[in-house]
Amino acid sequence: MSALSKAKGFKKSKSGxxxxxxxxxxxxxxxxxxxxxxxxxxxxxxxxxxxVTGAAVVTNLAILYRxxxxxxxxxxxxx
Numbered sequence: 001m002s003a004l005s006k007a008k009g010f011k012k013s014k015s016g017x018x019x020x021x022x023x024x025x026x027x028x029x030x031x032x033x034x035x036x037x038x039x040x041x042x043x044x045x046x047x048x049x050x051x052v053t054g055a056a057v058v059t060n061l062a063i064l065y066r067x068x069x070x071x072x073x074x075x076x077x078x079x
Contacts, residue, residue, distance in 0.1 A: 014071055021064045027057040 031054040038046035 014068065017064055017068045017071075021061060021068075024057055024060045024064065027060075028054070031057060 031050055034050040034053070035047065038044075038050055
């Protein structure tokens with residue numbers, strides 16, 4: 001099995017989904033910083049950009065969570 005096919009398989013695994021969710025969750029930190037900066041500068045366009053980016057992060061997390069749930073209920077972290 002080549003390294004490329006192993007990497008593609010990791011993205012479809014539970015641990016790969018956990019890693020993807022963690023990296024997406026770190027995106028929230030950037031969005032919060034962007035919102036704070038836009039508010040202090042009264043920059044409406046930057047605030048709109050931060051809100052749209054935040055919506056994209058939340059949507060991505062929801063999609064990853066749905067994929068994780070499709071693996072089944074045998075996972076400890078999902079309850």
